Amino acid sequence: MLNPTHRVMKCENLLDKVARVPQVDIGHFPTPLEDCPRLTKALGGPRILIKREDCSGLALGGNKVRQLTFTIGEAVHQGADTIVHGAASQSNHCRQAAAACARLGLKCYLRLARDHKSVVQGNLLLDHLAGANVEIVDVPFGDELHTVKVALAEELKAEGLKPYVVGGPHATALAAVGFTWCMAEIHRQQETLGVEADWIYAASAGGTQAGLVLGAKALGMKIKPFGVAPLSWDNRIERIQQAANAAAEILDLEVSIDNDEVRNTDAFVGQGYGMLTPDCAEAIKLVAQTEGIFLDPVYSGKAMAGLIDHIERGQLTSDDTVIFLHTGGTPQLFVYNEELYS
Ligand SMILES: Cc1ncc(COP(=O)(O)O)c(C=O)c1O
Known part of the structure; x- marks a missing residue:
């Protein structure tokens, strides 16, 4: 209507x-x-x-390339030098974020939820090849993983980096x-x-x-x-x-x-x-x-x-x-x- x-x-x-x-x-x-x-x-x-x-x-x-066009676009616009992201261990979104960061000269930190497919194959292999800082964490993806990402961003800020966290309703x-x-x-x-x-x-x-x-x-x-x-x-x-x-x-x-x-x-x-x-x-x-x-x-x-x-x-x-x-x-x-x- x-x-x-x-x-x-x-x-x-x-x-x-x-x-x-x-x-x-x-x-x-x-x-x-x-x-x-x-x-x-x-x-x-x-x-x-x-x-x-x-x-x-x-x-x-x-499909995540169109989303990253605007999330990383916003990060760059805000002066960020680091992207923090996370999802399931075989996340397509994280693989594409790692590659976008490589291409744009940004640092990329991925925190990935351990699950039945956390093997270094497919997307997880590509995350590593693109040079992302990858850690598999023992929390389910969703709100708890978002908390892990936000906490990491605070640590990175304290080290002098300018992180941008991808995730949430925005x-x-x-x-x-x-x-x-x-x-x-x-x-x-x-x-x-x-x-x-x-x-x-x-x-x-x-x-x-x-x-x-x-x-x-x-x-x-x-x-x-x-x-x-x-x-x-x-x-x-x-x-x-x-x-x-x-x-x-x-x-x-x-x-x-x-x-x-x-x-x-x-x-x-x-x-x-x-x-x-x-x-x-x-x-x-x-x-x-x-x-x-x-x-x-x-x-x-x-x-x-x-x-x-x-x-x-x-x-x-x-x-x-x-x-x-x-x-x-x-x-x-x-x-x-x-x-x-x-
Ligand atoms: C290949 C693929 N298709 C579809 C989706 C779903 O996209 P959304 O539910 O965010 O619209 C995703 C999300 O990770 C994906 O990786």
């Missing part, structure tokens, strides 16, 4: 607003939007295109700025291709979906974002809504997002975050074998499993056109080699 004061924006005006937010140039944008005829045929449902955020350039790509809002920008790109690409999609599916429980929802509404697009959560946070709808509205404020947009405009399911999580499901493994193989595109076992594979399920149930038909946002995560394939190669 449009707000009473809401006027549909021109794409170039939205891109101008995005350009005013402090940022660093670390990615390859626009990312491609590709038709997937063999996948479409195999599923016998809607026309499927893939938006290749896995090709966002920095350090094997992924970082999620900056991710939403990134995916508002992504939706403006999609708007332009659709015009070029002569496509007007009905849906966009993405693995998200946060800023990625928030930005897609905000961008689509600001531009008056027909496309409806659908998020497939990689984990079961009870408050994820509110989190996404709040991030969208915080991004609208940062971008100075006359749009706001209501709860019921956020469509998100956690039905494809399986036994938990990072636990491979049979449907996810099947989805990874299908997309690899029809399009030569590799999804990942924690995020994009589960989102594709969700899309396939909705096609099989007849919720999406050959009258629809769907964009699948490939959010990246490819290095994680190498950590799930045994489960996937069976």
Whole structure:
């Protein structure tokens, strides 16, 4: 629903607003939007295109490059010389942060939560190769890990460094700025291709979906974002809504997002975050074998499993056109080699 004061924006005006937010140039944008005829045929449902955020350039790509464009942009703008970050031990976000820091000459400290995949492979290997200061800590990721990051930042300050901590609701809002920008790109690409999609599916429980929802509404697009959560946070709808509205404020947009405009399911999580499901493994193989595109076992594979399920149930038909946002995560394939190669 449009707000009473809401006027549909021109794409170039939205891109101008995005350009005013402090940022660093670390990615390859626009990312491609590709038709997937063999996948479409195999599923016998809607026309499927893939938006290749896995090709966002920095350090094997992924959705976090757009977020880091603005979080590290803000850090540099504030005069920081050090980035402190942390998440799960195979975090894509941390791998990309480590690479962004290497590229920009910043120090990078990562505090990663120990879990069943804390092996020096995949993202964790790449964190080390990019020269980050890495420590695996015995706290769950979430609020407790954030406390560890903030305490470390205080220590680094006492040593004379100027740290910037990535995390919390503000970082999620900056991710939403990134995916508002992504939706403006999609708007332009659709015009070029002569496509007007009905849906966009993405693995998200946060800023990625928030930005897609905000961008689509600001531009008056027909496309409806659908998020497939990689984990079961009870408050994820509110989190996404709040991030969208915080991004609208940062971008100075006359749009706001209501709860019921956020469509998100956690039905494809399986036994938990990072636990491979049979449907996810099947989805990874299908997309690899029809399009030569590799999804990942924690995020994009589960989102594709969700899309396939909705096609099989007849919720999406050959009258629809769907964009699948490939959010990246490819290095994680190498950590799930045994489960996937069976
Ligand atoms: C590959 C990949 N896809 C999707 C996501 C989810 O993004 P968000 O929930 O922050 O929008 C992440 C987050 O770490 C990710 O690494």
